[in-house]
Amino acid sequence: MNLNESHIESPFIRQFYRGKVRDVYFLTNGKLLIHASDRISAFDVILPKTIPGKGALLNSLAAYFLNHCKDICPIWLESLPESDVSVGKACVPIPIEMVVRGHLAGHALRTYQSGERNLCGIALPEGLMPYQAFPSPIITPTTKAKEGHDQDISADDILRQGILPPHQWTHISNISLQLFQRGQEMALKQGLVLMDTKYEFGWDGDTLMLMDEIHTPDSSRYAYADDLVPGKPPRQLSKEFVREWLIQEGFQGKEGQTIPEMTDTVVQEIFNRYAELYSALTGQMPPKCSSISDQELKKTIETLCQ
Numbered sequence: 111m112n113l114n115e116s117h118i119e120s121p122f123i124r125q126f127y128r129g130k131v132r133d134v135y136f137l138t139n140g141k142l143l144i145h146a147s148d149r150i151s152a153f154d155v156i157l158p159k160t161i162p163g164k165g166a167l168l169n170s171l172a173a174y175f176l177n178h179c180k181d182i183c184p185i186w187l188e189s190l191p192e193s194d195v196s197v198g199k200a201c202v203p204i205p206i207e208m209v210v211r212g213h214l215a216g217h218a219l220r221t222y223q224s225g226e227r228n229l230c231g232i233a234l235p236e237g238l239m240p241y242q243a244f245p246s247p248i249i250t251p252t253t254k255a256k257e258g259h260d261q262d263i264s265a266d267d268i269l270r271q272g273i274l275p276p277h278q279w280t281h282i283s284n285i286s287l288q289l290f291q292r293g294q295e296m297a298l299k300q301g302l303v304l305m306d307t308k309y310e311f312g313w314d315g316d317t318l319m320l321m322d323e324i325h326t327p328d329s330s331r332y333a334y335a336d337d338l339v340p341g342k343p344p345r346q347l348s349k350e351f352v353r354e355w356l357i358q359e360g361f362q363g364k365e366g367q368t369i370p371e372m373t374d375t376v377v378q379e380i381f382n383r384y385a386e387l388y389s390a391l392t393g394q395m396p397p398k399c400s401s402i403s404d405q406e407l408k409k410t411i412e413t414l415c416q
Contacts, residue, residue, distance in 0.1 A: 118408045122415035130156050131165075131328065139415045142186070142200035146172075148401055150380065152352050153363025154260070159372040163399025166193040167384045170397045172323035178296065182288050183320040186312070191410050193397045201312030201319045205254045206263065206273060208282060210290040212247045213305040213338075214238050215331055216350055231264030241305070241333070242340040247290055249283055254310070282311055282318070293325045300390055302347065303338050305331040327387050347387040352380060 116126035116135070125136035130151035135143040146165035150157050170193050176185045186198040211218050218229055219240055227234045230250035251268060252260040265283075268274055274282065286309050297304040307330035310322040323329055333344035356362065359370035381399075388396045402410070 117404050118411070120408055120411055122411050130154070131168075135411065136200055137411060137415055140200060141188075141197055141414065143411060143414070144169075144196045145402065145407060146194045146196070150349075150352065152349065152356055153361070155363045155369065157352075157372060158369055159377055161377055161381050161384070162401070163381055163396075164384050165401055166397055166399050167388050168323065168326050168328055169194045169196055171326045171388050171391065172196070174392055175293070175296075175325040176320065176323075179289055179292055179320065179324065182292060183285050183311075184314070184317055185320045186314075186322075191414070192402045192406070194401055195407070195410060197414060199314050199319060201314050201321055203254070203310065203312040203321060204274065204282070206268060207252045207254055207260060208286040208309040208311070209250045209252055209306065210247050210286050210309070211244065211250055211306040212290065212294065213241055213243050213303070213331075215241055215305045216353075218250065218306070230262045231266055239340040241338060241342070241344060247287060249286060252308075285309075285311075285318075285320075289320070289324065293330070296325075297332060297391065298335065300393065301335050302332050302390060303335050305333055305338075307331070325391075327384060332387065332391075347383060347390060351383065 116123060116133070122138045123135050124138050127134045131147055131149050133145040133147060135145070137143055146169035148160035148162050148165045150161050150164065169190065173187060173190050173196065176187050179185070186201055187196055188198040190196055214222060221229055222234060222238060223240075227236070229248075232248050232250065249265075251263050251265070253263050254260060265279060268279060269276055289309055290304070290307060293304045293307060304325065307325060309320065309324060312319050312321045327347060327349050331350050332347040334347075337344045355376070356370065361367045361369055385396045388394070
């Protein structure tokens with residue numbers, strides 16, 4: 111797959127990039143258009159089947175949360191011309207993901223169970239139980255890999271490598287924790303717990319902008335509050351159940367492993383989880399679950415740029 115080759119030919123497309131899930135168009139009017147596809151990835155691998163309607167759900171949910179957090183940090187998003195299309199500012203990205211963890215789950219849990227007690231330079235105490243809440247949320251950044259797996263990185267390495275100067279690292283860390291607190295508060299009102307998530311930032315001139323998506327099941331891990339007991343795997347409303355299914359089938363994205371077959375039942379179950387999370391978090395019915403065609407997308411781009 112050529113990551114820089116668009117399905118759409120238009121003089122209004124200045125640059126194109128295909129991510130694992132999103133197609134990103136840099137337009138001649140200076141705007142950024144992102145099409146949230148129905149692709150799904152896990153362990154940094156795109157799975158062989160799409161989840162019809164997933165893109166519209168995630169895109170609409172991301173817009174919902176971005177607009178509820180723009181008082182904390184300016185957001186890149188300006189409009190949703192379609193349920194699976196977002197348009198906004200084309201920012202210069204900061205090449206790290208700010209992963210904020212409130213509970214021992216996911217990658218942190220797997221690391222802990224391997225015997226490791228240091229995660230991104232943070233010392234983890236002995237005796238933690240799976241899914242137990244940390245005394246306070248921790249930030250465990252990763253590098254933003256263009257290909258392959260993102261890598262854990264410590265705050266010391268971020269400063270030492272000059273990715274961010276100290277004052278910007280402190281500022282972005284504080285904003286990330288504020289965003290996480292807002293996400294937790296919104297989740298708890300709906301009877302859910304936001305266990306962990308990630309944030310991406312960039313620059314619009316000298317202005318720090320919140321980029322990408324926030325608090326969606328592709329970037330976050332949720333559990334029902336009344337089902338979250340330390341030591342007991344909770345029913346999760348996130349993509350973690352996809353990872354767990356893949357692990358059970360012997361796949362973790364490692365060389366030589368084969369992606370298991372995605373049956374229609376598995377595809378429908380994944381979509382049902384996304385739809386359930388949308389309704390649970392917003393109290394609203396999911397949006398119309400359709401994906402924009404290439405022809406419709408081309409027309410949208412032309413309308414935006416003319």
